[in-house]
Amino acid sequence: MDSQEAKRRIDELCAEINAHNHKYYVENAPDISDKEFDLLMKELERLEAEFPEFQDPLSPTQRVGSDLTKEFTHIVHERPMLSLSNSYSVSDVDDWFERVKKSLGNETFKVVGELKFDGTSIAITYRNGRLIRAVTRGDGTQGDDVTANVKTIRSIPLKLQPGDWPDEFEIRGEILMPWEVFEKLNAERAFNEEPLFANPRNAASGTLKMQDPKIVASRHLDARFYYLLADDLPCDNHFDNMEKARQWGFKVSKEMKLLHSLEEVDQFISYWDTERKRLPVATDGLVFKVNSLRQQLNLGFTAKSPRWAIAFKFNPERALTKLRFVSFETGRMGIVTPVANLEPVLLSGTIVKRASLHNDDIIKELDIHEGDMLYVEKGGEIIPKITGIELSQREEGSLPIKFVTNCPVCGTPLVRVVGEAAWSCPNHNGCRPQITGKIEHFAARRMMNIDGIGEETSEMLYDAGLVRNIADIYDLKEDDLLKLDRMGAKGARRILKGIEDSKNVPFERVVYALSIPNVGETTAKRLASSVQTMERMRAMSDAELTAIPDIGPVIAQCIYIYLHDEANIAIIERLAAAGVTMSLSEEKMQPKGNSLEGKTIVISGTFAHHSREEYKEMIEREGGKNSGSISKKTTFVLAGENMGPSKRIKCEELNIPLVSEDEFLQMVGK
Numbered sequence: 001m002d003s004q005e006a007k008r009r010i011d012e013l014c015a016e017i018n019a020h021n022h023k024y025y026v027e028n029a030p031d032i033s034d035k036e037f038d039l040l041m042k043e044l045e046r047l048e049a050e051f052p053e054f055q056d057p058l059s060p061t062q063r064v065g066s067d068l069t070k071e072f073t074h075i076v077h078e079r080p081m082l083s084l085s086n087s088y089s090v091s092d093v094d095d096w097f098e099r100v101k102k103s104l105g106n107e108t109f110k111v112v113g114e115l116k117f118d119g120t121s122i123a124i125t126y127r128n129g130r131l132i133r134a135v136t137r138g139d140g141t142q143g144d145d146v147t148a149n150v151k152t153i154r155s156i157p158l159k160l161q162p163g164d165w166p167d168e169f170e171i172r173g174e175i176l177m178p179w180e181v182f183e184k185l186n187a188e189r190a191f192n193e194e195p196l197f198a199n200p201r202n203a204a205s206g207t208l209k210m211q212d213p214k215i216v217a218s219r220h221l222d223a224r225f226y227y228l229l230a231d232d233l234p235c236d237n238h239f240d241n242m243e244k245a246r247q248w249g250f251k252v253s254k255e256m257k258l259l260h261s262l263e264e265v266d267q268f269i270s271y272w273d274t275e276r277k278r279l280p281v282a283t284d285g286l287v288f289k290v291n292s293l294r295q296q297l298n299l300g301f302t303a304k305s306p307r308w309a310i311a312f313k314f315n316p317e318r319a320l321t322k323l324r325f326v327s328f329e330t331g332r333m334g335i336v337t338p339v340a341n342l343e344p345v346l347l348s349g350t351i352v353k354r355a356s357l358h359n360d361d362i363i364k365e366l367d368i369h370e371g372d373m374l375y376v377e378k379g380g381e382i383i384p385k386i387t388g389i390e391l392s393q394r395e396e397g398s399l400p401i402k403f404v405t406n407c408p409v410c411g412t413p414l415v416r417v418v419g420e421a422a423w424s425c426p427n428h429n430g431c432r433p434q435i436t437g438k439i440e441h442f443a444a445r446r447m448m449n450i451d452g453i454g455e456e457t458s459e460m461l462y463d464a465g466l467v468r469n470i471a472d473i474y475d476l477k478e479d480d481l482l483k484l485d486r487m488g489a490k491g492a493r494r495i496l497k498g499i500e501d502s503k504n505v506p507f508e509r510v511v512y513a514l515s516i517p518n519v520g521e522t523t524a525k526r527l528a529s530s531v532q533t534m535e536r537m538r539a540m541s542d543a544e545l546t547a548i549p550d551i552g553p554v555i556a557q558c559i560y561i562y563l564h565d566e567a568n569i570a571i572i573e574r575l576a577a578a579g580v581t582m583s584l585s586e587e588k589m590q591p592k593g594n595s596l597e598g599k600t601i602v603i604s605g606t607f608a609h610h611s612r613e614e615y616k617e618m619i620e621r622e623g624g625k626n627s628g629s630i631s632k633k634t635t636f637v638l639a640g641e642n643m644g645p646s647k648r649i650k651c652e653e654l655n656i657p658l659v660s661e662d663e664f665l666q667m668v669g670k
C-alpha cells in the first residue's frame, strides 16, 4: 500500500470506528458485532504502526491510554466552575421558582429538569471539533489536567460529528462509574482484600486521578454532559444547546425535560424520587435550570452559584431494624472485621441482613448496645451502612458491644495493627481462614491461575490436611486429590495441570500471589520490576525498599517483615525449588540507565532496528519520558523514516533537534 492510500484508509477507518463507538457507548445501540469491530481496530492499529506519520493523537486506537503521566498539571479554568445551591424539600424548590418568577418581573419562563449525576465533574475544551483538554473541578478556580485519562473514556467523543459547533467551546459534565462496573470492581477488591470504594462517586474520582491511563481505560468509566459554554453558542436556550451537543456526539441525558409550570416541576420530582433507582448510574438529586440564556443572564450569579439554577437532593434511603448479634470475622490477612447481623429489612430494593461495622473505633463511636434498633442507610452507597441508633427503643440494662480480644476462629489474642483502627490475628500460619484465604488468593486467575482451586477446594485441601501453606500445593499428587469429596480423575488432572502451568507465571504475579500485606497488584508489579529477582528483594533493607517509586515506608516495612519471617522464608524456598518463577523475564530484566534522565522525547516515523514499542521501553528504561506530541517541552524527536511534514515544520518552528535512529542507539549505549 502506498502512503497516499494508507492515509486515506486510516482516515476512513477512524471515521468508521468513531461512528461505531458512538452507536455503542452513547446510543447503546451497536450496529456491528464485537468481532467485526475488533477487525476494524486491528486493521487501523496495523496501518498506524506501518505509517505512524498518519497516526492522529485522537485516533480511536489511543483510547487504551498510552503515555504515563507522572503528575497532573494545574490548569486555571477560563470560566470558574461554580456549584449549585442545594435544596432538600419540594417547598425549597417551589420557593426558588417563585423567586425566579418575581426577579423576571412575572415574565413567562421555562425550566429544564435534569438528573443530578453523582460522579466527579469535568470541564472539557474542544477546538475545531477536537478534544484538546479535560480538567477536573479542583477548587473551582483551577483543576487537574486529566486529558490523558479522559481520552480513554469511550463515551466521550475525541472528534465531533460534523455540525454547527463553535470553533472553541467548553462542555461540562460528570464522569461516572456505572453501578454494574462499580459492583464488579468492588467484588474484585474485596477478593484481593483491598479497601473498597464507598460509592461509585469515589470510585470514579479515584480512577480519574490515577497516574496510569491504562488502568483508567480498564475501569470502564462513563459520562453525562449538562452544560455548554462558549462565546458563540448555537441556540439561545439551554435545552436546545444540549440537544445540539447530543447531535455532535456527546452523551446528554435522555431524561432531561422541558417543564412549563411549577406543577410540572413538582411532578418531575415525585416521578424521579422512585424511578431513579432503576438508572444504571448513581444520582443524588435533580437539577432545575431556567431555560432561556437571556433570562439566565438577567438572573445572574451569587458569589458561589447561579441564581438561575437549583439542585434538589434526594433523601438517602434509610430503614430501622433490630441488631440480632455482632459477628467477628477473620480475613486472609488476619484482620478481624465486626459485622452487624440484622433482622432482614428492605432497603433500595434489596433485603439487607448484614452490614459491616468496619472496626472497633466505629463500634465505640456509635456506642452500639446488644439488641439496639439501628438505622441502616444505602444512599449512594451500595454497601449498607449503620448510621445511627434509635435510643428511645434501647432495652434497659443492655450491654455495649465489646470487640473480641481473641481470634474468633483460632483463639489467638488479637493485636492492634500499628497506626490503624483494626485488630488482627497474628497466627498467620495456623489460623484456618487466613490459610484457606491465602491458598485461594494464590491460585486465583490473576495470580497463579490454577484452574480448579477456588474457595471450596482451598477449604477442602486444608481440612483434609493436604495443604497447610501455599508451598504444599506443589507436593500434591493425583491420589491426594482423589481423596477429596466429589473429586474425580478428570478434576484432579485439571488441577495438577494448572499447578504445573503455574510455574511459568511471570515473577510480578508470583509477588502478588504471596499475600504480602499491603501489596496489591499494582504495587507487586512496581516491586517486581524494580527488584528483578526474589533473591535481591530478600536482601534489601527497609530503606532500600522505601526508595522504590510508589513504595512508601509502611508498605516497605510490611515487605521487609514478610521476607524475614522464618515460615515465609521456608515457603519461598520451597516454591523456588518446585520451579516457580523467581525472577523477571530476560526482556524485562535489561539494566536500567539514566542516559535520558529529564528528557522528553517524541517518537516519529518508522524504524529499521526496533519497533516503536521497544523504543518507548528504552526511553523509559533510560529515565526519559515519551510524549505523543511536540511542544516547547520536547527535548528532541527520535526521527525515523517518513516523518510527517507537519511534525518537521513544528520542530523547525520550536527549534527542536531531530535525532536519527542510529544516533539514538548510540546515545543509549547500544
Ligand code: IVH
Residues within 6 Å of the ligand: 082, 083, 084, 085, 114, 115, 116, 117, 118, 120, 121, 122, 137, 173, 174, 226, 227, 287, 306, 309, 311
Ligand atoms: S449544572 C453552574 N447539572 O453538581 C452550574 N451540575 O453542585 C453548573 N452535577 O459541580 C452545574 N448533575 O458536578 C449541573 N445535571 C447537572 C448536574 C450537575 C450533577 C454536579 C456537578 C456540579 C455539582 C453542583
